[in-house]
Amino acid sequence: MNRKYFFRNSALALTGTVLSGNLLGQTPPTQIRRATGGTKNIIFMVSDGMSTGTLNMADLLMQRKYGRRSSWLRLYDEQRAVRALMDTASASSLVTDSAAGSSSWGGGVRVPNGKLNVGANGEHYMPILQKFKAAGKAVGCVTTVPIGHATPAGFCINNDSRGDMDEISRQYLDLRFDVMLGGGADNFKATTRKDKTDLLQQYQKKGYTVVTSRDALLRQPVTGAPLLGVFHDGALPYALDREHDTALQQQTPTLAEMTQKAIEKLNTYPNGFVMQVEGGKVDWGAHANDAAAMLYDQIAFDETIKAVVDFAEKDGKTLVIITTDHGNANPGLFYSNEANRNFDRLHQFKHTNDWLLNGINKNFTVAQVLERMEAAQGFALKKEDAALLLKNYAQLDEAGVYNSGHLPFKTLAALQQSYTSIGWGSMEHSGDYVELAMFGPGKELLKPFVKNTDLHQLMLQATGVIAG
Structure with a gap:
């Protein structure tokens, strides 16, 4: 890793202090402690690259095909969520990429496109899952694209290049995050990594439970060991293609299945948990102007919203944040x-x-x-x-x-x-202000219009975790 953290005492996981700094360009020491907040858990949900038209058309498709509204729009209908618009710009452009977009939430600072919690002059900003881990919470990420891809990585690590997924996957190893599930098996296997390192074996030696198939994930009992699941080289298949391919169904879990398994594990930790859930292939479908790919993956994301909200409603201590990092292609009917x-x-x-x-x-x-x-x-x-x-x-x-x-x-x-x-408007990201919704304790902190960086402090404030 480019960045190392030195812990002053063994009680850090509960109330201690973490010194965060880059050995090349130090940032000021960061103290982290857990205070009393009304929110125990946070589930941060990202439909990557979701323009407003994508949300709209997925809702229409669900109504006309399945006879029901999307879970996201139903939250609005029933006035159960607080709604806002979010400015998604990065430090280098009005139009962000996913690395800078996720880093705005993860590090709380806008960074140039392509970088992960690294400023224009090499400054390193401590990612939010490291902050929550230091404060004693369980943490994790779930995605339908490689687990080392930009959006999960923005919550987790510092790196000068979002494209260095082999290195990002290695950086996760020592962090011992509690759950990491998604694609990107090729970034872990000796046969496909550039350095020919068997990273899966290294994770197992570090005490991780490693699963590589849907069946293994669903059968996996809840244990104290951190869980790594990689189910496909590159991204997972599009939801629509998976639905009509028995082999893909047997090999790869759905986003909802991965998320439910992650919640099952993370919810056993007494100090609560924070996790990011990404419907990453909505963005890929938009880049391809592939309407069916984009919309059915948005529907798969919406089914995951339902599972998360159902849990949060019963739990009563979980803040659910639902948004996107940027628009993409501005599709419309x-x-x-x-x-x-x-x-x-x-x-x-x-x-x-x-x-x-x-x-x-x-x-x-x-x-x-x-x-x-x-x-x-x-x-x-x-x-x-x-x-x-x-x-x-x-x-x-x-x-x-x-x-x-x-x-x-x-x-x-x-x-x-x-x-x-x-x-379609293009095949690229847009600078649109985007939809943002919150459900559960802490939603009252959301203002009608925010910058993407505001969510970093909102999450810390909602949980009572103090970093500064």
Whole structure:
């Protein structure tokens, strides 16, 4: 690690003092102690890259397909949550990335895009899960993308580069956070790490319980050992693709299942817990202008909201924070005479554009493209549109975040618009103010408009943890 913490006495976990500093550029010592607060636990939920249109369309899709509102919007309907708008800018731009966005919550300071709790001049800011761990609380992260990805990492560590996920995964080792669940198995395995280190073995030697399948996670009894679960190389599959693939269902847990298992473990700690839960692939779907991927992962996130709120309501001591780090692509449902019928086509989708495009190659015929699309999404493009899509495979060159294969996501999204009535503003993050909701004790601390950094102090204030 770039940063080391020296504990003055063995009672730190309850009431002690932690000295935090970067050996290269010291920050002032940070004292942490636990006082009396009205909130025992915090569950901080992030639908990464969720524009307002994403929240809106997921709610409409749930109403029209399942006959019920989303859990998020139901909290508003029933006036059970406090609602606000949040400014998401970073230190370097009005438009943040996920590293700076999560660091604003994690370290309480805006940092440049790409950095994790590291300022422009190398300043290191102590991440909030380290603060809560030092104050005696159990801590953890759950995500549908690699556990070393930007959003969980922003709550946990300091690093100059969000892309250094092999190193970030190693940094977690000595922190001994109580639960870390998600994807990114390739950042832990000797066969896929750049340094060929078997990090999973190192975690086991340090006393961690390590699980790598859904069944192993669900069967895992609650013990005092920290729990690491990595279930897939890279990110977990999109929720829609998982739903229609038996092998993926057997291997990978849902976000709700991981979250419920994490709560089951963390709730055994007498001093309470703080955890972050991320629906990370909402952002990936937005970057790809992949409506089905984005919306069904938003629905999976919403199902997790229900599980969390159900727990918090019974518990009575848990603050639930629900938000996003930034908007992405500004998707929307736009007017046409067939808008309702077009939007309802999403009911029949069995697979995402990601699944669809990855199964096509330059040797396909137009008829094969149409057949694959109808099987995946219940309708077919016009022949001339399918030919246009197929033409891209002669030389795959589309740029885009998470589009390592340079597949024609933008082309397909534009062709689909007349069939779904869903349009896009871009394939990048936006600088929009975003939705923020709070449920449970401590929600009264939320003001109608906040900066992202305000949430760091709000969490400390709600729990009575004093750092300064």
